[in-house]
Every structure is written in structure tokens, then in C-alpha cells.
Amino acid sequence: MTFIRFILTTVIAAFLFWGCGPSQSVQRVDPASQSDLSGNWNDTDARMVAEDMTSDILSAAWLQNEESPVLIVGDIRNNTTEHIRTDIFIKEIERAIVNSQKVEIVADPDQRAQIRAERDDQQQHASYESAASLAQELGADYMLIGGIEANVDKNLDGTRAAKFYTVNLELINVESNRKAWIGNKKIKKMIERNKVKW
Template identity: 40%
Template sequence: MKKNVVKYSLLALVLATVLVSCQSTVSVDRLSPDANIDLSGGWNDTDIRIVAESLVSDSIRSAWINQFRLHNGKNPVVIVGTFLNRSSEHIDTSIIAKRMEMELINTGKIDMVADVEFRASVRDEREEQQYFASEETAKALGKEIGADYLLQGSVRTNLDQIAGKAVRTYYVSAELIDIETNKKVWVGEETIKKLIQQSKYKY
């Protein structure tokens, strides 16, 4: 009987040791948001930053903005539209649109109005103020600033590959459209190209 107890105790100890050794460990390192890290060669946060900074810089250097300010004596007002994902990957293009918006505002040369996603909530708040806020503090209806231009764009990809090696190219285009006339006043494109090499055998 004692032999069986010892036998089962040893067996339980061995099983417990095996289970503990099979458990995975998790290690987390905090990184700088500006760190350039590319693990898979896919679209990542570094690409978003590079694309947004480059496209906004190109837009600000273009003639359209100075022409507008010369004729109107003020900053142009821009609203952000949709960035379409026409690539072969799952890409959250709303992050690109928001980064573009941030970069444009920070130039100090462009004014932005709320995009479609947030405009409804602002209008709801203004509507409620007509009933629940004091007359002195309630914001008036019909005083929104109309946008002069719509910013929109798309992401496309191209993949060239052979065994163990691939070149993945991202084309991110953006354009500013005069809302009144439908005239395109600026079109830009930034290209991100990556060489991805993977060993055939894993050690």
C-alpha cells in the first residue's frame, strides 16, 4: 500500500514538473513610440509616420495653399474623408487619415473641421444645448464652418517574390479636392518598398 502511495506521489510530482515546464513565459519591453521596428515586413506604425509626414510636407510646398491664402486672406479649411484600402493586406486606413489630419493641423497653415465620424456627435451636443444650456452659453445653430477642401486617398500594394525572398511595395496616394468645383488642387503619392528575406530552414 505504501509502495503505491509513494509511486503515485512520484508520478504526480513528475506530472506537475512537466506541466510547469510546458507553461509559456511572457516578456514585455516598453518601446519608444518612434522606434523603427519591422518584424514581418508588413504595414506598420513606422510606415504610417513616414507616409503622413512626407505627404503633408509635399502638400504644404505645393502652390495651392499660397494661392488660396492670397485670394482669401485666411487659411484653407480642410475636412478629412476616406482613405481606401486597395491593398492585399488588412490595413486600418483610419489611422493614416488621423495621422494626416494631425500633421496638417500642426503646420499652422491649414484649419480642419470635424470629419463625418465626429460631426454627428458635435451636432447632437449643439442641438441639446438649445434646450438644456443657458441662453448665454448655448452655441447657436447654423454657424458651422464650411470646408473648402476634402482630403482623401488610398493604399495599394505590389508583391514580387521568389523562394525565401520578397519585395513588398506600398503606394499611398492622397488628394485635395475643391468641394465647390470638384477640382483637384493637389495630388501626392509616397512609396514604401521593403525587401523581406526568410531562411528556408529554421534552426
């Protein structure tokens, strides 16, 4: 009898525990809306960087004397302590540049590996007429490289902090190593919390 009472008590307690758990609600919002939950890098920061960098790179002097230059995206390094997906804003930059039709962009190294594997496979398995030709890749004239840096300055009790990000992108001539364009975007956030760990 005691054992059965113990089992019943345990089951009832488990149901009460699960029933009193945290509730959750989900709401769809406009992807362009600003949301700063932690003060860390987020989608709004990525969008701001993409918009400013794209506008700058397409209106800068380097492009005035070029006719359909070919660009490849190299390493964009995250030099912060945060987990930042640089590919999110880089893909936005690529999209805007390709759609401008002022600059051509070729596949990055990871994409090229997949495409080359497909091209090699076609040499063996596709008809002669439909197989993609070898050694016909478009060479890049410029490579886009850069990085993200961050700095946090906080007060002594840890309740206020200023977080500063700077994103630097550089366009380098592949043949001459000449830097044709340098873009910079700065973002600064003020964060206030009751108790905080940085």
C-alpha cells in the first residue's frame, strides 16, 4: 500500500511540475524590424552592415574605370569573442552586387569544389553535347576580404556597458595586390542591466 501511495504521489507531483512549467508564446514579426535582446551582434547589425557596404562598394571610385569586373569573396573573419555568422551579411552583399549588374561575382572555394565535382562527373556520364566544358571558369579580378572586431567597455558594478563593433572590408586586385577599396561600418550599443556578467 505504501509503495502504491509513493507511486501515485510521484506521478501527481510530476504532472504538477510539468503543468507549472514556463509558458511560451510565438509571434511572427517583420524580418526588417529591429530586435536587440542581449546587446550582442544580431540580424539588425548584419542588415545595416550589408546595406552600407553595398552602397559604398557600388558607388566608390574603383568601379568608375572598370567594365564588368569579376569579384570573389574571400575570408571575412570574426575576430570577436561572440559567435557571429559573417555569411549572413556577406550573402546580402553578394545578392545586391549581383543584382546591380555592375560587378560579376564568381563562386567561393566551397562552391567551386561542388561545381568542379559536378563538371568532372559530367565528363564521364553526360552526353558530349550537354557536358560542361573544362577550363572555362571565369577568373576573379578582385577579392573581397575583411573582418569584424568588437570591444566592450563597462562600468565598475557591471550594470552599464558600451559595446562597439567595427567591420572592415577590403577589395584587393588579385593580379597586383593593390587595394582598390576599403569599407568600414561602425556600430555602438549602450546596454543597461540590473545584474550582468560580461
